[in-house]
Amino acid sequence: MHDNIENINDTVNKDDFLKLDNQLCFSLYVCSKEIIKKYKPLLDPLGLTYTSYITLLALWEEDNINVKDLGKKLYLDSGTLTPILKKLEAANLVTRTRCVTDERNVNISLTKEGMELKEKALSVPNELICSIFKDNENFSSGIDLLNSLHRLMETF
Amino acid sequence: MHDNIENINDTVNKDDFLKLDNQLCFSLYVCSKEIIKKYKPLLDPLGLTYTSYITLLALWEEDNINVKDLGKKLYLDSGTLTPILKKLEAANLVTRTRCVTDERNVNISLTKEGMELKEKALSVPNELICSIFKDNENFSSGIDLLNSLHRLMETF
DNA sequence: TTTAATTAAATTGTGTACAATTTAATTAAG
DNA sequence: CTTAATTAAATTGTACACAATTTAATTAAA
Numbered sequence: 001m002h003d004n005i006e007n008i009n010d011t012v013n014k015d016d017f018l019k020l021d022n023q024l025c026f027s028l029y030v031c032s033k034e035i036i037k038k039y040k041p042l043l044d045p046l047g048l049t050y051t052s053y054i055t056l057l058a059l060w061e062e063d064n065i066n067v068k069d070l071g072k073k074l075y076l077d078s079g080t081l082t083p084i085l086k087k088l089e090a091a092n093l094v095t096r097t098r099c100v101t102d103e104r105n106v107n108i109s110l111t112k113e114g115m116e117l118k119e120k121a122l123s124v125p126n127e128l129i130c131s132i133f134k135d136n137e138n139f140s141s142g143i144d145l146l147n148s149l150h151r152l153m154e155t156f
Numbered sequence: 157m158h159d160n161i162e163n164i165n166d167t168v169n170k171d172d173f174l175k176l177d178n179q180l181c182f183s184l185y186v187c188s189k190e191i192i193k194k195y196k197p198l199l200d201p202l203g204l205t206y207t208s209y210i211t212l213l214a215l216w217e218e219d220n221i222n223v224k225d226l227g228k229k230l231y232l233d234s235g236t237l238t239p240i241l242k243k244l245e246a247a248n249l250v251t252r253t254r255c256v257t258d259e260r261n262v263n264i265s266l267t268k269e270g271m272e273l274k275e276k277a278l279s280v281p282n283e284l285i286c287s288i289f290k291d292n293e294n295f296s297s298g299i300d301l302l303n304s305l306h307r308l309m310e311t312f
Numbered sequence: 313t314t315t316a317a318t319t320a321a322a323t324t325g326t327g328t329a330c331a332a333t334t335t336a337a338t339t340a341a342g
Numbered sequence: 343c344t345t346a347a348t349t350a351a352a353t354t355g356t357a358c359a360c361a362a363t364t365t366a367a368t369t370a371a372a
Binding site for chain 1: 173180181182188191216229280285288
């Protein structure tokens, strides 16, 4: 590993590495936040935050899933999910029930309202993309780029 | 704009768009969080969080900058920055002083300790990259990819 | 100039994130 | 079988992140 550090230093000035725009994470961090802000006007009418939206996305893909598996899909732990799921329950979009065969698990299921909300949410991805890109030329390359990035990250 | 929506629907099923892995933002959001977690063991010894680290990065690039301009660089508002800057001040890394010519502005300057911390932080970017990538082959393409993505986002 | 509008920070309130701990249930080991 | 280890959620505590409001200072307009 030390060899690799040396390799990088051969070609790039160490000081440049601290430059904000060279930071691997900073770009991701800013892009992510900026896009999440773009979701807000689209999700507000549905009564959803970004986090509750992706939670429902996961449930629309796979209903009746426990908190642990949901967290694995969303890369969120119970500390984040539990309060969000309680709010979704209070909004009558999901139910939270202890699993009868293993009382440690809590199963999350969509209610009729939760399922119906999907129809309203169908337009969100397109609206988001329209609000980001002027035209759709860049779109597929953008998605490919991000997916490959995501796969790369999963090798962590 | 409606034309563009139609174009997308011609090629991609509307329902597929809701699939989590097709989500533009979700990939960014997860990658960003995962990398920030990777910073933690590197920043803990310096007594920094990720946000205070990028704040110092900005100051190491440009010292003696007011909160507004710092926020523009970091894409953070005063609601986030003020508490962080107060903590950095309490840690003796920066000073916060009202600008004499315009008392509305607060100038942030590095202390001697704040400047010296940069030397310790020089190794962080390399260490981070080593902890993410097994080898450094993918590195420059990764940075290019993210920089182009970032530039794209700045056209919002 | 005296008020009105603008601007920069700070403050307030809400909503994540996540580490660490706790609680309760299940499984494994002796 | 009974205790020990493990597991899943929930809880607790800390730290952002940002919208909206407030406060104080500056600038613009009447």
